[in-house]
Amino acid sequence: MAEKVTLRSYPKRGREDIRNRIEELAEEVVQDHDLDEVVFVPILSGAFVFAGAFIYNLSKKLDELKKTSGLFTQIYEVKASSYEGTERRTIKIDELKLNRSIVAGRHVIILDDIFDTGQTVNEIASMVDNWGAKKVSSVVMLQKKNTHQEDEFPRKPDYRGFWVEQEFVVGFGLDYKGFCRLWGGVAPLTDDVKALIDAKAG
Structure with missing residues (x-):
């Protein structure tokens, strides 16, 4: 039998708390914006769980509020990463199918899992700005306190x-x-979990 390991959860950062907060975020965005003008850009791979839950709740809120917008909302993922293990490295962006013709004149809302330095969100925002986006906003599940490099990444x-x-x-x-994505809550990576993953990953 595999050794059982656990992550110590943040207070109020379990599955239900995250789910409830995502529902609130979706309602805020539905109330604040005409979604027919919006192109959502989830950042893969980290944001796919958050983005899926967020977009599901957007659809639900549109129904609850009897909003007619949403027919022309588009969703185009980009793939980006700025971590390798726990060490930061140069960011890489793969636009996949997102391009200038899609974002020009539209309101782009970037969806990301965590805002640390802001490098990922800022670089993608600059890219779509250069492509002629009318407005760029972002929704993140988590933001780290005392975010650094504020002058370099001001957004x-x-x-x-x-x-x-x-x-x-x-x-x-x-x-x-590549591990731990299915943990239901959010928690710091503990030494025991890290050691097991390091041994498995080689």
Whole structure:
């Protein structure tokens, strides 16, 4: 039998708390914006769990509020990463199918799992700005406290789920070496979990 390991959850950062907060974020965005003008840009791979839950709740809120917008809303993922293990590295962006003709004149809302330095969100925002986006906003599940490099990456999230400490966190889509994405809540990566993953990953 595999050794059982657990992550110590942040207070109020379990599955239900995250789900409830995502529902609130979706309602805020539905109330604030005409979604027919919006192109949502989830950042893969980390944000896919958050983005899926967020977009599901957007659809639900549109129905509840009897909003007619949403028919022309578009969703185009980009793939970006700025971590390798727990160490930061140069960001790489793969636009996939997102291009200038899609975002020109539209309101782009970037969806990301965690805002640390802001490098990922800022670089993608600059890219779509250069492509002629009418407006660029961002929604993040987590934002780290005491975010650094503010002069280099000045753009901050427009919507935030939770603040977290300056720790390497996993769960709800956030990973370490491709593992831990299915943990239901969000928690710091503990030494025992890290050691097991390091041994498995080689």
